Amino acid sequence: MNKHRICLIIFFLTIHCSLALAQTPSLPTQWTKQAKEVTVPFPEYPRPQLERSDWLCLNGKWDYMGGKDIADAFNPQVPVSFNNKAEQILVPYCPESLLSGIQRKQEINMWYRRSFEIPSGWKNKQVIIHFDAVAYHTTLFINGHNAGTHAGSYDAFNFDITPYLTTGKNTVVVAVQDLNDGRVPSGKNGPRGDYTFCSGIWRTVWLEPVNKTHVEDIRLLPELANSRLKVIVNSTGEGKVTAIALDSGNEVSQAEGAGGASFYLPIKSPKLWSPEDPFLYDLTISLKDAKGNIVDKIKSYFGMRDIKLGKVNGVTRPLVNGKFIMQLGLLDQGYWPDGILTAPTEEALKYDIQFTKNAGFNLIRKHMKTEPQRFYYWADKLGLFVWQDMPAIWYQNEDTAKTRTEYRKELKALIDEHYNSPSIITWVPFNENWGAFDVKEITAWVKQYDPSRLVNGNSGFNNNPSYQKAYGDPGNGDYVDTHIYVGPYGASVPDEHRAASLGEFGGVGLFVRGHMWPVANNAYDYEPTRARLTDRYVFLLDQVEQLMKYKGLSVAIYTQTTDVEHEVNGMLTYDRAVEKMEIDRVKAVNEAVIKESYKLAP
Structure with a gap:
């Protein structure tokens, strides 16, 4: 048998063994099989304390290229060209994991790609893309346009991608670089940590339509001494905010305030939150524009405890x-x-x-x-x-x-x-x-x-x-x-x-x-x-x-x-x-x- 043929056989055997290994869990859990087979992992709304009714989960199979020899993924100016070397990765599992379908250690450079279409009901809306966690340096491209960057491993972030969208098919490319050098927050997930490293996208990716004026975030602080909830609603654009607290669907209290300013929701004789009785009030927050029209409405909850x-x-x-x-x-x-x-x-x-x-x-x-x-x-x-x-x-x-x-x-x-x-x-x-x-x-x-x-x-x-x-x-x-x-x-x-x-x-x-x-x-x-x-x-x-x-x-x-x-x-x-x-x-x-x-x- 000639040398060339022997090398080819060894090469294909190596690939075969690697793929077999990637599909064989070292220690499966009772959920492993379900997670590998599901089309959209984690279909649940990812943000329970600022929940809207309309959204689109982007978890699932993405095209993927990664490794030290792949194009540098740190702050690239243009997206990489995906070719027949692209693999499939299951988002939101990191490429080091079994569930991702990749299962390789220390990729450093990671490139992700998938397509999506904007639902017809989102016409005239601003579209926000959310990343619940990506390690570590992320650059986002929408239809070839650089839509933003973020550095961090454990915090959620988002971008308004409206200017880059087209009718019909849209393509998102995410470039991530994680050096695993211990010079950014990494915890046990680092060079001096104890366990398998985790990089790239590792939490849910999702889209959400909003109006130009919308709620960006909320801050809730229970004040037991004053029997009230302090509320701050930060929004894009000015607007009037109405907050309603509910107990089992029944209104407990209602208050109004301005976006960006604190106001108080009275909670008379509050039911207290504790491990023995973890009572939670429901909360709805509505944002109105200058004409009194509701432009955003979210659902939330809170617990009264100090x-x-x-x-x-x-x-x-x-x-x-x-x-x-x-x-x-x-x-x-x-x-x-x-x-x-x-x-x-x-x-x-x-x-x-x-x-x-x-x-x-x-x-x-x-x-x-x-x-x-x-x-x-x-x-x-x-x-x-x-x-x-x-x-x-x-x-x-x-x-x-x-x-x-x-x-x-x-x-x-x-x-x-x-x-x-x-x-x-x-x-x-x-x-x-x-x-x-x-x-x-x-x-x-x-x-x-x-x-x-x-x-x-x-x-x-x-x-x-x-x-x-x-x-x-x-x-x-x-x-x-x-x-x-x-x-x-x-x-x-x-x-x-x-x-x-x-x-x-x-x-x-x-x-x-x-x-x-x-x-x-x-x-x-x-x-x-x-x-x-x-x-x-x-x-x-x-x-x-x-x-x-x-x-x-x-x-x-x-x-x-x-x-x-x-x-x-x-x-x-x-x-x-x-x-x-x-x-x-x-x-x-x-x-x-x-x-x-x-x-x-x-």
């Missing part, structure tokens, strides 16, 4: 709606074996939240990433507190004018995007000194920017990566927070102005054959059986209760909701197929500790 520090028997503690509730939670990393940063389906996205609730926890610490708006909707609706981390940068001391500016920009965007969710009660700018800089100043800025929530400036300040000097305890914010593995003894104690939090503890592992990621697996400690692991958890919670009662501890967050790749310390396996503890016993001890916290009221 969170602040106070003294309980002389101890500084967080108070929700005026009372202390022990916050017991899970560290929730939000990774998936088939979708990486993207849950395979809406049902899967909800699953982890429902599991946490069913297991008797009242808190999720969303660790080192943000989620789509619908994640927070389910937390709001089902009733779970959320601590929201800011994804870390890794090389904060290199090119500081750029890296630190990118961090601050995305931190502000994160707060703005998720401001209205009643479930979010604490912002966490830094974790274990990762990428830490100006922690004291940034903690103070977050507190000033959003005084309605608590701020944990450097969760686990007692831990630090070996390659940098620890910033340590910033000394301000609302929490003194340590991480203790396995713990919980050694946890921080409150001071005069800050409550005590055990931001991470536990991390006890259990090997479950057939349900582990194909790498060397590890945990902080291990138990040999499900029963023994449950016994260990119950014992840890008994200790947490002692710390709560006698040492002033107010928050305890167990690591973690699920196994994640090499880590086998989850309450669920990574594929969500096996509950690794006896959940009825977990629920019983969690509820018992929370119930004991009610007795601490003076």
Whole structure:
């Protein structure tokens, strides 16, 4: 057999094996098959707190070209020419994931293309294209025209593409470059992170028609002390705003204001939002032009709750709606074996939240990433507190004018995007000194920017990566927070102005054959059986209760909701197929500790 023929055979065998590998999940979930077969993934309206009736989902199959040798995708002036090398990618799954159909690591340059037609009912409307998250630098082309750029990995953004549209078929091309160099916010999804990298489009892409004068965004702030909701509606163009609060379809209150200015919606004898009773009011907002015509109408919701520090028997503690509730939670990393940063389906996205609730926890610490708006909707609706981390940068001391500016920009965007969710009660700018800089100043800025929530400036300040000097305890914010593995003894104690939090503890592992990621697996400690692991958890919670009662501890967050790749310390396996503890016993001890916290009221 000649050399040429041998090379051809090897080439085709390599391609065949690569394709077969790409179609074989290392660890499928119960949702993998459905996600791979559906025509339009995530067909649900993606923005529950600013909802319009008319929209078009662009999720599904796109043409795709990617890799180091593909045309540079950083701020290109013209779109690349797609040829017969183009593959098909399933949006919104990142190209590193199984569900995308690509499953290659570290593409760097990514080019996406698809066509669409504007519905006939959108005539004379402005058309907005929304990207709920793309990592990292995005350039948009509509029918060959450059329609805008955006830099960021975790925040939603949009462009008005009306000037570039034509009748009939329109073509959108998206160029994305993600260097994975740790110099932008990336969290665990970076060069010093622990898990598979995720780049490109990884949340929903969608179109929406609006009038020239329309609502751009809203800001809702419950004020329990004054029995009212503060409302700000930012709009394009001037207009009068009418807000109506509803309870089960019945009008509770109505108020009017001007676009861009704050006004108040009275809520007499408000029903309060809490994990025990997560009551949500419906909200409609109408925008009228100068002639009194309604030019935009949206649906939203809100919860009446507040969170602040106070003294309980002389101890500084967080108070929700005026009372202390022990916050017991899970560290929730939000990774998936088939979708990486993207849950395979809406049902899967909800699953982890429902599991946490069913297991008797009242808190999720969303660790080192943000989620789509619908994640927070389910937390709001089902009733779970959320601590929201800011994804870390890794090389904060290199090119500081750029890296630190990118961090601050995305931190502000994160707060703005998720401001209205009643479930979010604490912002966490830094974790274990990762990428830490100006922690004291940034903690103070977050507190000033959003005084309605608590701020944990450097969760686990007692831990630090070996390659940098620890910033340590910033000394301000609302929490003194340590991480203790396995713990919980050694946890921080409150001071005069800050409550005590055990931001991470536990991390006890259990090997479950057939349900582990194909790498060397590890945990902080291990138990040999499900029963023994449950016994260990119950014992840890008994200790947490002692710390709560006698040492002033107010928050305890167990690591973690699920196994994640090499880590086998989850309450669920990574594929969500096996509950690794006896959940009825977990629920019983969690509820018992929370119930004991009610007795601490003076």
